[in-house]
Amino acid sequence: MREELDFRTEARNLADAAAIDVGHGRAVEVPAAVSEITTRRVLVMARLRGVPVAAAGPLIDERGLDRQAMAGDLLGYVLHQVLHTRLFHADPHPGNVLVLDDGRLALLDFGSVGRLDALTQAALVEVLLALERNDAAGLTDALLTVVRRPDDLDAQGLERALGAFMARHLGGASAPSAEMLVDLVRVVAQHGLAVPAEVAAVFRSLTTLEGTLALLVPGYDVVGAARSRATAQFASQLGAESLPRLARHELGEVLPMLRRLPRRLDRIASALEQERFTANVRLFADARDRRFVAKLVEEVLLAFVGAVAGVMAVVLLATTNGPTVTENVTFLQLVGYHLLVISAVILLRGIFRASRRGD
Template identity: 50%
Template structure:
């Protein structure tokens, strides 16, 4: 009974003491910490306090009790600062869940080893160690390296193939040799066994597939890294295509994305080019896009959005989209109407046999995509020839809406202005439109940019010169050289147009996609400038300006009255931005803490060196006691200042 009572009293005393020490250390350092770190901090401080008390002997109960408490708090502060520096926030939660963490680490290590072997097998070992050649051999070296990167990405799996496909659109980030190689990326994988496909269908639909499908072809029409496609017939009689996600696709993608995020953070922390590229932001954007592709409900919504936007345009009937059976669509299953036709990359003979107008079909498809981009704001981002079909009725059909692009009204207007500037061969207007599209620096030299754009237009947009993919590559390179960054939405737009150019080339060799886009933009502007449209635009603008116009006479009267009586002045508020005020406050705070810590320590040393004053215990005087306490306070303050400096340094961009 006495032992139980003793343990109860010890527990009641221990918990508040641990909490007080942890909270005090956290407040002194200005940190937010978790329960595990707080408990460790309090326990370590209590243990250190017990050792310090034993070393101090009976003095800890008398005059030096304040010093004992101060040293215990100092230990808590130092431990918390060191633990936060060595084990960043969030890491301790993994310690608690160590079995799962160990399994993830083992799986990650195996994947790292596998990726390293793939890279070395394809001759990328020297590049990973930072070795490279310069001079005349640099171009040949880049071509060899680009081919190795493509082969390595194909072998690494679906996530890395899709990463390469995304990077193939970033001509502003990669040399042209890499862009050309990455556009060739393909990834063929064997089909999943029917038993696994049937299990996924049953899990997603909630019942046996036979309840919904009268027939289901067990052999897939196509098998990709994330999903495979089967032909089927519903019990209601409709012929459909069923897209089924591979059972392990989500876990594989999550594992590889975890590795990509870690690699991107390392690149941004330790390399200048990683910071210039914005490696973490690039990885985050890629992860968001890939996670959308893993949820087929998003693809179904994309199709509904594009269909609705297309119905409001002039080319609504030019291209057909499959109907979505929404009642059968889930996260891992997508059911679409069957479109009878031939993929565009195999339709050459059929086009000739039917005598179809190749140029007219190509122009209709291009204008349909441009209307999605410039008017609807939602567009198919991957219109390669395999996703385009020639249907039985002579129309074109578009498949696979897992990858779509979205651009807002401001960017759509800037894109139209860009095309009009190209159409009128005006480098000044092209510069203005380009600056509206990109993320610009404050110190951009606009005159130099206009001259560079003038040379660009003279090289690629003069009569007799047919624009091609190199024009897009040169434009992205020009943007990068002037310190501008292309937003991902615009990069996706140019990627879609560059991909569409390949499809156009198969239909009509020599098809000038840039000239057609220029004509489309000019025609769209002419339609907007008809009397009816101008009247509608003026009416909308007048309604938006009406509240301001009503207030304008009163404000003009106040200004003229103040000017007449000599009371007109201009008020400028210093530090109006909260970020500026926060910076000044932190600077003053750290300066005062540094001054106080140094002064307190100096006073403590002076007091400890004196023998005057009343004696409290043995040879300890009152002034020395004050000196000991001030020295502890000085150590706490100095620890706080040093920790604040290193903590702020770690949070700086690019570190």
């Protein structure tokens, strides 16, 4: 919240966004901030003449503008930000999109932005590729690269759930809605995985953008266009011109590890030779094992307490000495009856829980 209220941050975001080269003639304009007179509480920008997209219908029809091309330009700009740059507009609602007098589009309000690292960008491309190929296993692998994997994750259950998710949203003849991305987050959350805030912001941005594009072209296929864009980007990375750059990038990441590898192998060999090589194994390191042992100990203790209470009840019921409560019942026998009830409840509870586990 403080970052959004500091207009100097938005001015920097505007400068970063204005520097984005989308490769098709700046079809989407971003207002330039006047940094010299911008302060924490005052943001000064270049004036853009236009109307919000929600009220631009008459202007578009009057000038005969290509609605499909305009929608493609806006979506292409946002996808370029998400897949290629480190900054993207997180709230492209209709009030933040203008149709300028010259027919181009403009995007306002860069106070709400998201930033992605290279790993998250690559994972998003893999997610879109998996959706394009209808590949549940690939979608599972892509998601697990950007979320924290719990110890008790049911990977096969997650893959089956994602397969059902794709069958539900991608199996029909109609174009999928961007709401499927919200459903994807819900499916992942049901399996104990937390989607990073940056990835959730991308999905929310595309969902919001779908509503904006619907004002230009009703029923515009945002998800289909995003999947096609990711496929094109993946194909370009495998092109003859990109392969040397990709090879250099991968080699740069692997080279530090290769440099350390001989030294590590030498340490292991020396430890083996001097009989100093040890392996540390921690019992019950897995939370599931700890829970199992804790439940087992709990049930054994309860069974022991129930058995002891039953034996004590039998002994006390057989005792005829002691103060009397009624003419035929002594105080010790009364205590024995109570212990007998407690023993029966504990033992019946154990039998019931054991039968439930068996089912």
